[in-house]
């Protein structure tokens with residue numbers, strides 16, 4: 001079988017199994033199996049696939065059909081233009097989370113920031129993207145999962161920011177030694193019921209998803225802790241799930257009555273980020 005025929009067959013299998021972007025998925029997995037880039041693949045479409053390579057590829061296709069996300073199979077995911085190492089110890093970073101980075105970069109243009117923190121850093125995507133764009137910031141990245149911090153460490157090395165990001169193990173803001181000017185957090189916000197209904201934790205770590213009965217357990221705790229740790233003119237950017245903006249905004253006003261608060265939609269129009277600033281620009 002040629003590479004082209006193998007790709008066609010994989011596309012049919014993915015389509016039958018209702019896997020989105022069937023052609024692209026096949027291409028990514030074949031490139032991963034053959035360890036070649038896109039240009040290499042397309043210049044060799046008429047080449048015959050060796051027996052060993054065929055076995056490797058069909059095994060990857062089988063894993064994908066059984067529901068394993070492509071990022072875990074290939075061990076990588078792009079976020080904010082950077083390539084991150086990913087494995088089962090961390091959540092796969094989502095495109096909508098790039099909004100947190102965009103907003104943080106906007107805020108950095110108008111406000112003085114010395115120390116910022118990415119709480120629940122997972123693979124380190126938010127902290128590392130920020131470090132690559134704002135080389136003078138002091139950045140903390142915390143996670144309660146020591147396993148996740150190992151993955152973040154690998155990514156800090158990969159992107160040359162080991163000296164720029166202080167990884168801290170612990171609960172939310174507790175391990176941070178100083179007041180923080182900007183807290184960014186994509187904490188778990190899925191409800192326990194949603195997780196079991198959609199079998200969401202079959203591949204991704206439960207600790208990265210579970211926000212408790214109403215999805216807001218972690219965000220509530222972060223807001224409580226932030227009253228002590230946010231600097232007097234600081235800000236906070238929180239990623240939220242569908243329908244969570246009202247409870248999160250009231251929660252913020254309860255803890256920070258004079259804050260200015262904004263709710264920012266993602267590209268699909270879903271309210272995705274709540275931004276809080278303690279003093280106006």
Ligand SMILES: C[S@@+](CC[C@H](N)C(=O)[O-])C[C@H]1O[C@@H](n2cnc3c(N)ncnc32)[C@H](O)[C@@H]1O
Nearest residue numbers: 091093120121122143144145171172186188208
């Ligand atoms: C939704 S994932 C987000 C990962 C990454 N920031 C991203 O956007 O891809 C949430 C992360 O929060 C971490 N986490 C859960 N509870 C925490 C806590 N109490 N303190 C710090 N991190 C926590 C999880 O281990 C997980 O890595």
